[in-house]
Amino acid sequence: MSATTATKVPARGGFSVTRTLHLARWNAVLLVRNRLALTYALVMPLAPLLTLLAGERGLTSLGATAVAGVLLLAGLFPVFYNVLSQFVSRRDELVLKRMRTGETRDAELLTAIALPGVACALLTTAVAVPVAVVAGQDAPVNVLLFALGALLSVVMFAAFAYWTAAWTRSAEAAQLTSLPVIVLASVGPFVGGLPSLSDPLREAISLTPGAAVNELVRVGWFGLDSFDATTTTLTFAETWSLAGQPLVVLVVWTGLALQLAQRSMRWEPRT
Incomplete structure (x- = not known):
């Protein structure tokens, strides 16, 4: 038997939804058993809504800030940080390496790891x-x-999580390596609204993923036609036209993160 034949990996079928859902189910079980992670996934994203109870009832600007905070925290905690730590932990334990030698495809592994966190985020x-x-x-x-x-x-x-995992050596190190993405997601909503910012700087900040999410909430939910607006003026049809830029920003960041994750993906721990 030639060396090429001896090391040949058996051909695997296409993407299996059944296999992916089976793997996702076990990932969900592990998430539920980790009470702290489950609390961060389901409770923490809803925390900004508490400001609606403390502030003036029906205030649009307060509502926009609170709902945008829910959307960002839902992306950061149950999706980004949870997927990052789970992927790194299973990579270091050689779980991913063993599973890749069987019928499971890479796309199924990645999707199954992300699905429980994505489900929590969409639920909240x-x-x-x-x-x-x-x-x-x-x-x-x-x-x-x-x-x-x-x-x-x-x-x-989720794409940011897999990209960040490429330079994260351990699950403990994820607390530090996750900071750049957290800052990138937070700078738009917290800094973009400062009145002292110049127009070029404000425009640059509007291209960050956090600013795009914030703008989609303001336009799609509250019908606000500008950052300074406090009264709903947009109709259902008009919201689609103003949502063009933030939607493009999110699509571009997603495509960039997926491309970088694909290029830098590591399935085994560094030696």
């Missing part, structure tokens, strides 16, 4: 709608646009 985002309405906020002007923004953001943060 959906729960935020009735909670915000009960707290005095108006119903979303364009709920489809809000849902699209939530879906794009979780895919983007």
